[in-house]
Amino acid sequence: MGIFVQTLGFGIAAGAVISLGAVGFTVQFGISNVLNITYGAFMTLAAFLGYVLLNRGLDVWVVLVAVGVVIAIASAVFNRVFLSPLRGRGAGFVNLIIGTVAAAIILQGVIVIAAGPSAVTYGQQYGKTVSGAGLVFSLAQLIIISITVALMFGLHLLLTRTKVGRAMRATSTNRTVARACGIRTERIIDLTWLLTGFLCGAAGVALAVTTVTFDFSIGSTFLIYMIAASVLGGIGQPYGAMIGGLVVGITSQLGAAYWSPAYQDVVAFCILIAMLLIRPRGLFVAAGVNRRNLSAT
Amino acid sequence: MADASESGGKTALEVEGLTAGYGDIEIVHGIDLSVSEGSLVSVVGPNGAGKSTLLKAILGLVKVFDGSIRLDGHDVTRFPLEQLVRRGIGYVPQVDDVFETLRVHENLEMGGYLLDKPTRARRIEEVLEFFPVLAEHMRRYVGTMSGGERKMVAVGRALMTSPRVVIFDEPTAGLAPTLVQSVLEDQARALADRGKAVLLVEQRAHAALQLSDWAYVLVQGRVARSARAADVLSDPEMGEVFLGGAVKS
Ligand SMILES: Nc1ncnc2c1ncn2[C@@H]1O[C@H](COP(=O)(O)OP(=O)(O)OP(=O)(O)O)[C@@H](O)[C@H]1O
Ligand SMILES: [Mg+2]
Numbered sequence: 145m146g147i148f149v150q151t152l153g154f155g156i157a158a159g160a161v162i163s164l165g166a167v168g169f170t171v172q173f174g175i176s177n178v179l180n181i182t183y184g185a186f187m188t189l190a191a192f193l194g195y196v197l198l199n200r201g202l203d204v205w206v207v208l209v210a211v212g213v214v215i216a217i218a219s220a221v222f223n224r225v226f227l228s229p230l231r232g233r234g235a236g237f238v239n240l241i242i243g244t245v246a247a248a249i250i251l252q253g254v255i256v257i258a259a260g261p262s263a264v265t266y267g268q269q270y271g272k273t274v275s276g277a278g279l280v281f282s283l284a285q286l287i288i289i290s291i292t293v294a295l296m297f298g299l300h301l302l303l304t305r306t307k308v309g310r311a312m313r314a315t316s317t318n319r320t321v322a323r324a325c326g327i328r329t330e331r332i333i334d335l336t337w338l339l340t341g342f343l344c345g346a347a348g349v350a351l352a353v354t355t356v357t358f359d360f361s362i363g364s365t366f367l368i369y370m371i372a373a374s375v376l377g378g379i380g381q382p383y384g385a386m387i388g389g390l391v392v393g394i395t396s397q398l399g400a401a402y403w404s405p406a407y408q409d410v411v412a413f414c415i416l417i418a419m420l421l422i423r424p425r426g427l428f429v430a431a432g433v434n435r436r437n438l439s440a441t
Numbered sequence: 442m443a444d445a446s447e448s449g450g451k452t453a454l455e456v457e458g459l460t461a462g463y464g465d466i467e468i469v470h471g472i473d474l475s476v477s478e479g480s481l482v483s484v485v486g487p488n489g490a491g492k493s494t495l496l497k498a499i500l501g502l503v504k505v506f507d508g509s510i511r512l513d514g515h516d517v518t519r520f521p522l523e524q525l526v527r528r529g530i531g532y533v534p535q536v537d538d539v540f541e542t543l544r545v546h547e548n549l550e551m552g553g554y555l556l557d558k559p560t561r562a563r564r565i566e567e568v569l570e571f572f573p574v575l576a577e578h579m580r581r582y583v584g585t586m587s588g589g590e591r592k593m594v595a596v597g598r599a600l601m602t603s604p605r606v607v608i609f610d611e612p613t614a615g616l617a618p619t620l621v622q623s624v625l626e627d628q629a630r631a632l633a634d635r636g637k638a639v640l641l642v643e644q645r646a647h648a649a650l651q652l653s654d655w656a657y658v659l660v661q662g663r664v665a666r667s668a669r670a671a672d673v674l675s676d677p678e679m680g681e682v683f684l685g686g687a688v689k690s
Contacts, residue, residue: 307554314551317540320502324534324599326526326555 149278151401152394157285159393160292161350165366166373166385167296168343172219174380175316175336177237178227181244183344184367185251186222190215190348191355191362192259195266204287204353212345219341220334222247248364256360263359266352288350295343296386302339303382312336316380369396372416378425391415450478453638454499454530454606459508461498467506468494469662476606476640476655481633483670485646486659492642493535495659496610499640500532501525512606527555531604535611538595541584545575548583548594552601561601568597571631589620596628606638613645621645625652650674 169183190211197207230243273282281289303309314322315332322329351362370385373392377384392412399411454476462468469491476482484492497503499510501521510518512528522532540548549568553561569576572593578586583594592612599607609629613621625643630652633639643649650656653670658679666673673679 310551311554313543314540314554317542318537320522320534321538321540321598322551323522324526324532325551325553326523326602328523 146278147401148398150280151397153279153281153285154401155394155397156279156390157281157289157354157393158397159390160285160289161347161354161389162366162369162373162393163386163389164288164292164295164343164350165347166370166377166389167299167382168340168347169367169370170374170377170380170385171299171343171382172336172340173374175312176223176227176333177316178223178231178244179237179241180227181241181367182222182248182251183244183370184363184365185248185255186215186219186341186344186363187348187351187366188252188255188360188363189218190345191352191358192255192264192360193345194349194352195264198266198349198352204284204349208291208346208349211349212342215345215348216338216341219344220337223333223337252360252364259360261360263357265357266355284353288354291346291350292386295346296382299339299382308332308335369393369412372413376416376419391419450480450636452477453513454640455511456499457509457511459495459498459510460506461494461503461508462506463494463503467662469498469659471508472659472664473667474657474664476638478605478638479633479636480654481630481639481641481652482655482657483646483649483653484640484642484657484659485644485649485673486665488644490659491662492659493610494662496608496640496642500530500608526602526604529602529605531599531602531607533592533595533599533607533609533612535614539583539591539598542582544580544582545586545594546579548598549601552598555602564601564603567603568600571600572597588616589624592616592620592624592628600632604637606640607632609639609641609643611642611644613643613648621648625649647674 165183165187169180172183173179193211193214194207197210198204202210226247227240227243230240235243273280274286275281301309303313311322311327311329311332312335314325314327315329315336319329322332348363351366352358355362369392370389373388374385376388376391377386395415396408396412400408403411452475454474456472456474459472459474460467460470472495474482474484474495484495486492494503498505501519501524505519508518509516510520512525512530515528517525517528520528526532540551543551546565549565550561553564556564574590575593575597578590583591586594596607596612607629612624612628616624625641625645625648629639629641629649633654641649641653650670650673656666656668656670656673657664658666658673666676666679668676
């Protein structure tokens with residue numbers, strides 16, 4: 145029982161980072177309809193930027209916001225100068241994915257040139273632990289979990305309670321009809337890339353803080369988990385991705401604890417496949433709803 | 442010269458010398474067209490004639506090479522769709538015409554995105570007056586509704602902004618034959634009778650022309666004929682235009 149509870153704690157901490165990243169990924173996909181593989185490389189960039197800034201002694205909150213803003217702008221620019229024109233020239237869904245794969249490889253290469261190919265270790269300034277109800281969290285993990293919860297709550301309010309949120313949902317569902325409602329979809333899409341880029345950046349910093357040692361491949365490795373979480377939750381569903389992130393985090397930690405760390409991914413992805421067989425559209429997609437898009441329910 | 446304006450009130454939408462297409466390919470050439478308040482104007486023509494392209498050019502969805510578009514006398518050439526909507530155009534796209542994953546009332550509310558809350562509520566009442574059937578379905582997901590019901594949601598959504606000009610792209614496409622007449626009559630014609638300027642692109646030329654005031658026959662991207670709908674309908678030559686047969690229903 146002790147092991148189980150402690151593993152649950154690790155799982156929640158790992159899951160929080162996955163959730164944070166996955167929500168950004170899934171919302172980006174839901175609204176812009178681009179399965180953006182470059183998201184992983186942007187996350188690597190965020191992790192390295194976070195690492196550099198944290199080692200300068202900056203506060204973790206400051207670093208999170210600063211890197212979040214940088215990645216937000218980079219993502220919006222990336223969409224404007226690369227993906228939008230590609231789509232405008234008639235690139236289809238698959239070609240766009242290949243485009244983002246290419247961009248991811250290039251960005252990763254640039255990171256290697258700038259930061260070197262070897263792993264870096266982030267000295268744990270947040271090594272203190274906090275315990276309760278049998279769970280033990282490091283302070284860093286607690287910060288990440290609370291940031292995730294706060295950002296999710298904010299996103300929820302944005303999507304359900306604000307005019308912009310409604311416009312985002314409309315744009316994700318049917319862009320032409322959204323325009324026919326008078327919604328300036330170009331702006332909404334820019335805003336979406338800023339917002340999801342921010343989540344990507346925050347998740348990258350969270351990853352740097354919690355992973356301790358990482359290299360240029362961290363984002364692309366992590367992307368698999370985020371895609372799994374998104375698919376599990378029903379692609380385009382922010383709450384689905386959030387729960388999906390927790391499921392992936394917890395199952396992989398349980399797999400590591402009860403079987404072997406070498407198999408933690410195997411366990412997590414077996415569960416993903418089993419879930420897909422049971423609920424092919426993801427856990428949280430309502431019956432009769434069969435399109436990739438953003439929903440607030 | 443006789444033109445569409447003789448059939449009704451003042452001209453709402455006026456297209457002059459419009460040349461448009463995709464990339465650098467011109468599809469429609471020098472189109473002149475006008476729609477006045479209270480009239481139903483149809484654009485008919487064989488497959489590939491450029492009917493949809495013409496609508497998309499008016500709606501800022503494809504490239505306009507030349508010519509002008511005026512709305513209530515103001516130049517709106519190359520305005521993006523969302524801008525045109527703000528200025529009084531309502532657009533009902535061909536097939537993908539609703540927010541499928543939202544409920545009926547959410548579709549209508551989204552249609553009233555530009556409005557304040559009380560106006561939005563009032564407009565929903567007006568839409569329900571026009572489509573009483575929808576009142577029973579307000580909480581249904583549009584994705585689960587029949588083709589005819591969906592079309593009502595699509596048109597209702599477009600009416601939320603209380604547009605002066607309503608543009609339909611093939612409203613009967615994909616509908617059961619039994620619904621064709623009712624969509625054209627109870628929606629397109631009824632809106633014209635309520636004073637809207639209605640522009641309709643239709644494959645089912647016969648059905649559309651019977652209800653229309655004015656017709657433009659588009660052939661290979663040019664207006665081959667602009668006349669009273671009844672005259673086009675009774676002209677034996679027009680049958681030739683449509684695949685060499687009679688004007689089909
Ligand atoms: N996206 C596009 N890019 C290039 N050419 C196009 C595109 N869409 C349509 N066309 C071409 O433009 C011409 C006119 O097409 P359009 O869809 O406007 O005809 P239509 O009159 O609406 O036909 P239909 O009755 O079949 O709907 C056709 O030759 C078509 O091949
Ligand atoms: Mg067409």
